[in-house]
Amino acid sequence: xxxxxSPTLEVKDLKTxxxxxxxxxxxxxxxxxxxxxxKVLGLVGESGSGKTVTGFSILGLVDEPGRIVSGEILYxxxxxxxxxxxxxxELRGLNISMIFQDPMMTLNPxxxxxxxxxxxxxxxxxxxxxxxxxxxxxxxxxxxxxxxDERLRAYPHQFSGGMRQRVAIAIALLNKPDLxxxxxxxxxxxxTIQGQILYEVQKLCxxxxxxxxxxxxxxxxxxxxxxxxxxxxxxxxxEQGSVNSVLDNPRHxxxxxxxxxVPSRNRRGVPLAQIPGMAxxxxxxxxxxxxxxxxxxVTADCGIIPNISMLDKGRQLRCxxxxxxxxxxxxxx
Amino acid sequence: MQSALVVVIMSFIVFSGVFLVGDPVEILVSxxxxxxxxxxxxxxxxxxxxxxxxxxxxxxxxxxxxLGDSFVFQEPALLxxxxxMPATMELAVVALLIAIIFGIPLGxxxxxxxxxxxxxxxxxxxxxxxxxxxxxxxxxxxLLFAVLLGWLPSTGRGDVxxxxxxxxxxxxxxxxxxxxxxxxxxxxxxxxxVIRLARAGTRxxxxxxxxxxxxxxxxxxxxxxxxxxxxxxxxxxxxVLGLEFGGLVAFSVVTETVFAWPGMGKLLIDSIGLLDRxxxxxxxxxxxxxxxxxxxxxDICYSILDPRVRLEDIKS
Ligand SMILES: Nc1ncnc2c1ncn2[C@@H]1O[C@H](COP(=O)(O)OP(=O)(O)OP(=O)(O)O)[C@@H](O)[C@H]1O
Ligand SMILES: [Mg+2]
Numbered sequence: 001x002x003x004x005x006s007p008t009l010e011v012k013d014l015k016t017x018x019x020x021x022x023x024x025x026x027x028x029x030x031x032x033x034x035x036x037x038x039k040v041l042g043l044v045g046e047s048g049s050g051k052t053v054t055g056f057s058i059l060g061l062v063d064e065p066g067r068i069v070s071g072e073i074l075y076x077x078x079x080x081x082x083x084x085x086x087x088x089x090e091l092r093g094l095n096i097s098m099i100f101q102d103p104m105m106t107l108n109p110x111x112x113x114x115x116x117x118x119x120x121x122x123x124x125x126x127x128x129x130x131x132x133x134x135x136x137x138x139x140x141x142x143x144x145x146x147x148x149d150e151r152l153r154a155y156p157h158q159f160s161g162g163m164r165q166r167v168a169i170a171i172a173l174l175n176k177p178d179l180x181x182x183x184x185x186x187x188x189x190x191x192t193i194q195g196q197i198l199y200e201v202q203k204l205c206x207x208x209x210x211x212x213x214x215x216x217x218x219x220x221x222x223x224x225x226x227x228x229x230x231x232x233x234x235x236x237x238x239e240q241g242s243v244n245s246v247l248d249n250p251r252h253x254x255x256x257x258x259x260x261x262v263p264s265r266n267r268r269g270v271p272l273a274q275i276p277g278m279a280x281x282x283x284x285x286x287x288x289x290x291x292x293x294x295x296x297x298v299t300a301d302c303g304i305i306p307n308i309s310m311l312d313k314g315r316q317l318r319c320x321x322x323x324x325x326x327x328x329x330x331x332x333x
Numbered sequence: 334m335q336s337a338l339v340v341v342i343m344s345f346i347v348f349s350g351v352f353l354v355g356d357p358v359e360i361l362v363s364x365x366x367x368x369x370x371x372x373x374x375x376x377x378x379x380x381x382x383x384x385x386x387x388x389x390x391x392x393x394x395x396x397x398x399x400l401g402d403s404f405v406f407q408e409p410a411l412l413x414x415x416x417x418m419p420a421t422m423e424l425a426v427v428a429l430l431i432a433i434i435f436g437i438p439l440g441x442x443x444x445x446x447x448x449x450x451x452x453x454x455x456x457x458x459x460x461x462x463x464x465x466x467x468x469x470x471x472x473x474x475x476l477l478f479a480v481l482l483g484w485l486p487s488t489g490r491g492d493v494x495x496x497x498x499x500x501x502x503x504x505x506x507x508x509x510x511x512x513x514x515x516x517x518x519x520x521x522x523x524x525x526x527v528i529r530l531a532r533a534g535t536r537x538x539x540x541x542x543x544x545x546x547x548x549x550x551x552x553x554x555x556x557x558x559x560x561x562x563x564x565x566x567x568x569x570x571x572x573v574l575g576l577e578f579g580g581l582v583a584f585s586v587v588t589e590t591v592f593a594w595p596g597m598g599k600l601l602i603d604s605i606g607l608l609d610r611x612x613x614x615x616x617x618x619x620x621x622x623x624x625x626x627x628x629x630x631x632d633i634c635y636s637i638l639d640p641r642v643r644l645e646d647i648k649s
């Protein structure tokens with residue numbers, strides 16, 4: 001395998017646990033995936049399934065009482081799990097950047113936007129303040145902020161939630177990183193802006209080869225944007241593969257349930273299917289397959305955690321009783 | 334507007350309060366004075382008139398900047414106090430600086446590493462600083478550093494130099510050695526307070542998403558602490574400290590007495606002993622003015638530090 005073929009990021013059997021007073025929360029429990037240059041990986045799953053913790057693990061930003069327990073995170077072949085703090089600091093913001101989930105909380109309320117953007121550039125290269133400001137201005141324009149020059153001198157409280165999210169996205173783009181972890185970056189944005197951001201991000205990926213991990217609840221965004229998809233449930237990836245094959249032909253009952261609960265034009269008038277029950281607490285996971293209690297296909301086998309089975313075309317599945325292709329609804333079109 | 338009202342109300346409370354405390358004539362008039370001398374004395378001090386008339390005279394003079402003459406020194410009370418003010422201000426400012434310069438780093442440190450031994454000792458120390466009475470600590474300091482070790486002088490102000498028209502002592506070694514002990518003594522309480530505020534602020538800010546986001550940008554830890562954390566915790570620290578500065582000046586009474594520091598606090602204690610009403614009233618009025626003024630300055634600082642507060646809001 002030549003250097004350029006090797007994936008930008010390869011995560012192998014990652015386990016990130018939180019050692020809380022109530023017990024060990026296995027927020028990420030044996031997750032593996034990879035993203036290649038210029039590719040987009042969609043990471044979907046219900047609230048609490050461990051998507052954000054996966055993202056923080058990649059940047060080495062898991063806080064107490066959490067810790068990466070085992071596994072490898074290979075960024076261009078370099079294992080980040082064993083990297084020093086100094087090395088991680090070099091990589092963060094320059095090679096790997098992240099857009100956080102909550103736009104209202106990600107900007108420091110007492111620092112001006114320009115301060116917060118310029119420092120992100122100057123942390124990684126020797127560049128004059130004026131040049132850095134110029135670049136900050138250009139990127140703000142790219143993400144659709146009108147009159148960026150004025151906006152640079154403003155404070156975060158003078159921005160709406162959607163604008164703050166765009167500033168956070170701009171900050172992530174500033175240094176043209178190789179990998180961006182985007183944690184529900186467009187949830188706070190209206191449809192036109194969302195489209196503009198998606199366009200900019202896709203352009204960046206194809207032009208500069210930036211790899212993207214796009215965390216979301218929204219399957220329709222993933223359908224239009226991602227190359228591959230990972231479906232997470234209670235800390236584990238239950239199904240992954242290329243977007244088309246997974247969405248057209250989901251094999252895991254959970255994936256099937258997620259797709260059926262998305263409104264679609266073709267099924268207008270038909271009541272939306274819902275996954276029964278609630279996502280389990282990580283401290284009280286059911287024995288065996290965590291989805292078992294909510295699963296329509298559950299059998300006695302499901303008392304044991306299913307292994308990952310490899311299907312054709314790189315698809316992976318964690319299920320004892322996978323669905324076959326015929327019952328699957330279509331999301332696309 | 335509001336401030337002016339506060340001053341007027343306070344003037345009435347202060348004046349009537351002092352009026353009730355005791356009769357200065359008993360102390361000031363010598364025992365062998367006869368009735369006639371007594372009456373003359375009372376008349377000359379204006380004490381023969383009814384309370385409200387006395388208050389009216391006081392107010393009408395006060396608006397012209399005359400707070401009455403001291404019964405004891407026969408000089409304008411205001412001048413006597415203003416004469417002593419630089420010494421007290423110097424003491425308070427040095428104490429404030431000590432509280433800030435040591436309090437913020439110690440508090441931030443304790444906030445960053447709450448489990449470490451060092452930060453636990455800092456917190457224990459701050460509890461002591463809160464609970465030990467100032468006068469007792471002052472006396473212990475004199476015992477230790479002046480009497481036993483002989484490192485520092487125990488009383489007085491030492492050399493003073495005239496700087497910008499004010500006598501200041503910190504700029505000479507002799508003066509500095511005199512100011513050090515009383516200033517530390519006066520600072521202890523505020524120091525403990527700054528440590529606690531800075532620690533609580535740091536712990537809170539460190540858990541905010543924007544600190545994590547700053548890390549995600551690859552900023553150095555030093556920049557995160559010195560810019561992102563510090564700027565946020567300065568808001569509560571400056572507010573509280575600013576408001577407490579008036580308290581620092583007012584509380585210097587105890588420290589000045591213990592260390593025989595020739596400031597206005599000591600003058601106040603002496604005047605209370607002699608029931609020298611004009612000085613007591615003038616002192617309290619000056620303190621009221623000081624508090625009102627400080628409030629204003631703090632509001633302005635606050636709006637500079639916190640962009641969410643605008644100056645227009647304060648003015649209205
Ligand atoms: N600081 C923490 N202490 C203890 N447990 C935590 C902590 N942070 C996360 N967890 C656990 O990790 C689990 C996964 O959280 P995570 O934030 O990754 O979910 P998510 O998939 O991003 O959900 P959402 O869609 O709501 O953002 C949570 O259910 C929680 O139990
Ligand atoms: Mg999340």
